[in-house]
Amino acid sequence: QQPAPRPSWVSVMMASALEYFESGARENVREDGRENCMFRTVVVERGVVESAAGSAQVQVGDTKVLCGISLEMCNPVENKPKSGLVEVSVDVSMARSIAGSSWKEYDKDGEELANQIKRLYVNGDESSSEPGTLDRDNDLSIAEGQSVWLLHMDCVVVNDDGSLLDALSMACRASLLDLRIPKFEVLETSEVGPSGPDITIDEDPNSFWTLDCSAVPVIVSIGIVERNWLFDMSKREETLCRNVLSFGVASGGVIKQVKSMGSANVSYKVMNNVIEAASLAGKKRNVL
């Protein structure tokens, strides 16, 4: 089968890099010697930031990402009185070069990444009353209808060498596993004052809840080159790859979401294989 014709944006220099990359993918040999289906070593460290309620640092090859979670109490959303809230932010300024005052570009970059991660936890459809992945048993509610936990997940990208979404999702998951929610007592009174029921938070650092993270998905990004698919791409590979699919996969291999970025068409048969591959990879990753 002939390779798809190259789009016009490929300059002459890029053309040889592209050729190198694509032929490598066909031969199952990548730039750093890995096979198409091999992942880089992943190092996960929990509890790296003392001031945060939960934190983790994930290193995938050279990509390094930090995540810190802070807790806040707030009013719940109207149609989900028992569900907690999740806010995600991603700061990429450390990993991008400063070019004039184009802060807006990385703000946008960061926002896009943050939105993708947020979708793992919160259903995109706001009007649905289905709980998010952290809320199966209403873990995050304090006083129904009055007060719920708001989780602020702040991620910082320290170094970007590809697979950012994967690393970010793993860091978020690891910090959720590390998270300590303080125990609280709600004063039961028949009258509820205007500011809500009285809630006392237990100050003892040794008494806390941990979240049940079994339903938390992790992102697996796969690059597609003709009929081959590559896991865990480095930065250079990402710029040369024309199709990238990111899957949110929960433990048990269930695929939650798919995002596709690409300019070439992918054949249907390949897609099926890719989906299966993502599911297997996700299963493995969720064990971490």
Add this chain to the structure above:
Amino acid sequence: MIGGLRQDGRRWKELRRLSCEYGTVSSADGSCTFTMGRTKVMAAVFGPQTRSGSNRGASGSHSIPAVELKVSWAPFATQERRERGRTDRFIVELENMLKSTVESMLNFTQSFQGGSGGGFGNNTVVGIGSSQSSSEVQVKVLILEADGGVRSCCFNAVTCAAAVANLTLGDLVVACGCTPRAFGKTLRESQKTSDAMQVGTARMLLDPNSLEISKFGELTLTTTVSGDQQVVSCLCDSKMQPEDLEECVETCAQGCKTIGNFVRKSIMEYMGKVASVSMH
């Protein structure tokens, strides 16, 4: 202060535990994570590279690289989450101070001579119409944990990162903080008693943590590390007595000396592992 010890067990002139880890940002030429007690700052230095973007007003002349610096404050750095945007006053001020410090370090033929204590009088080696300025050094600073002494920690981190990035530096710059009022005295008391200072009980605390800063304020002193310790900058946000200034600066300078020794030692240790080092 009970029995001459502070809440965390230190004496008035004791610094917090210092540590510096290098190579934390692998794509940078030089990077480090500097920790002072519970304050942790990560700095990464890239450069010199060819300048990106258009020539934005000459801030570097022919042979000296221009400096681009950005500070980010992680929202989880403080006990209570707080987002500090790009226009936050603290950040803008810190960026300017760090930027001029790095520029002075790179521009060593001029800067550290005859500089009066207040600031950088001769930092301006501005090339007029310097379209020849072709190189630029990028510095990124990330504040991971903030428990007092954030400014000092930033300066120290940037110095260490710049040193291991193999940039030609004139001198290293370190910083230290100190409370501008003697412990145990409110401003009014300091105004009343002048000579009747009880030695041993009323003291200025060196390297205060955030709790101590919230009570007494902080003065940050930046000095060079060379034998002839010169003051690069001095910044204090709170009110203080003019008589106390001298003592405060002296205390800080002592702290800076200790930090300077630590920084030197840790840089030599790291460079000894990755390169061959000769002492001058």
